[in-house]
Every structure is written in structure tokens, then in C-alpha cells.
Amino acid sequence: MDTKNKVAVIYKSKYGSTKKYAGWIAIKLDADLYELSDVINSNLQDYETIIYGSSLHAGKIKGLNFITKNYDKIKDKNIIIFTVGLSKCNNKTIEKIADDNFNEEVLNNIRLFYLKGAFDYKNLTIIDKIMMKGLKKSLENKSYNELEEGDKKFLRDFYSPMDFTNKKSVTPIVELVSSFEV
Structure with missing residues (x-):
């Protein structure tokens, strides 16, 4: 993958579902994979696409301050955020997550996805x-x-234990990123 289309997949996982999804995305896109605590902010400039994944906790995306704190540095990049939870996967869920976590400017500049996780x-x-x-x-x-x-x-x-994770669920994210590389 050339430098122009480099992809970073960054995740914060509490029980493992987000880590699983991040790994599947990174493999399919030949992307660099980072746990949030390992990210060096200066390295973000090396990437054209930044994918951030995390779980929801009381409707809030864990670690989202990473995106908001660095937003001015990365707003010119392709930003994708995926969240993982147990709610039904539908537009109503995504709209609620968007309303609860983003201002209008950020929301207009990101792509948001919701994936079902696991529960034990x-x-x-x-x-x-x-x-x-x-x-x-x-x-x-x-x-x-x-x-x-x-x-x-x-x-x-x-x-x-219930596990709703599904490798096929990352396909829309992978397809979106692949469309950036054209």
C-alpha cells in the first residue's frame, strides 16, 4: 500500500469484541493496527485514513477524546469510527450514537458504523x-x-455467554476504505 493510502486502525477494547473487529479490518486492508494507548499523535500524519473503534458505555464512545483532541490535525483525512455494543444494528441506533457523541462539524466529516459485540x-x-x-x-x-x-x-x-461478533460485519467498512483508494 503506498503512503498516500496508508490506513491506521486504532482501537480501545474492554472485553475483546472491538479488538477482534479491529484485527479483522486491519487484516483485510493491510493496515497498521494500534491499541489506543500505543498511538503516538505525531504518527497520525503518516496516514490518509484513520479508523477508530471502541465500545459504548452508557451510550458514550470510550476513548473518543482521542478523536476530538486530535481533530484539527486529522480533519483532512478519511475518518471512520466504529462502535461495538449490544443494541440492535439499525439507523436509529447509529443516529442515537451520533447525537450523543459528536457535534455537527465532526459528524459531517466522519463515517460512523455500529457492530454487535459479545456479552459474558x-x-x-x-x-x-x-x-x-x-x-x-x-x-x-x-x-x-x-x-x-x-x-x-x-x-x-x-x-x-453471547457472541454476536461476525467477520462479515466489517465488509461495509472495508469496502468504504477501498473506495478511497481509487
Whole structure:
């Protein structure tokens, strides 16, 4: 890959799903892969495309201050952000993430993707267990007919590990980046 089309995939992962997706993207694009704590800001200038992936925590993208802090240095680049969570993958979810995390200028200059992650209650931190129990309780308070199929499965299998990661989910991101290289 020539310097003009160099791609950096940067991720912040708490339980492993984001790291898995970042790895799949980096392999498919022959990109450089970095854990967020290993990124040296001066190296960002070496890349034409910057992909940042992280999990959602209470609707907020973890580590997003990396993008906002460096935005003036990277705003002329192709910026892609992917988030990983357990919500349904649809436009409503993406719009909510966008509204909760970005101002209009940044939102107009990035591409945002949402990917489904994994969940294993026994491996959660105490804070995350409390939050997930709250989500579970809010779903249990709805009538069974109100629940979507994914919510029903979530309640049914709450204490069993669930993995919704899928290598094919990165295809739209890979195709977008490939379109930059034309």
C-alpha cells in the first residue's frame, strides 16, 4: 500500500469484541493496527485514513477524546469510527450514537458504523454488572409482546455467554476504505 493510502486502525477494547473487529479490518486492508494507548499523535500524519473503534458505555464512545483532541490535525483525512455494543444494528441506533457523541462539524466529516459485540456476565466489572442488571430489569418491566426478538434472547440467555461478533460485519467498512483508494 503506498503512503498516500496508508490506513491506521486504532482501537480501545474492554472485553475483546472491538479488538477482534479491529484485527479483522486491519487484516483485510493491510493496515497498521494500534491499541489506543500505543498511538503516538505525531504518527497520525503518516496516514490518509484513520479508523477508530471502541465500545459504548452508557451510550458514550470510550476513548473518543482521542478523536476530538486530535481533530484539527486529522480533519483532512478519511475518518471512520466504529462502535461495538449490544443494541440492535439499525439507523436509529447509529443516529442515537451520533447525537450523543459528536457535534455537527465532526459528524459531517466522519463515517460512523455500529457492530454487535459479545456479552459474558461473569466477566463484567462490578459497575458493568450493575448497569447490565438495570438494563435487564428495564426489559423485564416491558410486556413480552413489546420485546424484540433480540431482547427476548438477551433475557433468556442473560447469564450465558453471547457472541454476536461476525467477520462479515466489517465488509461495509472495508469496502468504504477501498473506495478511497481509487
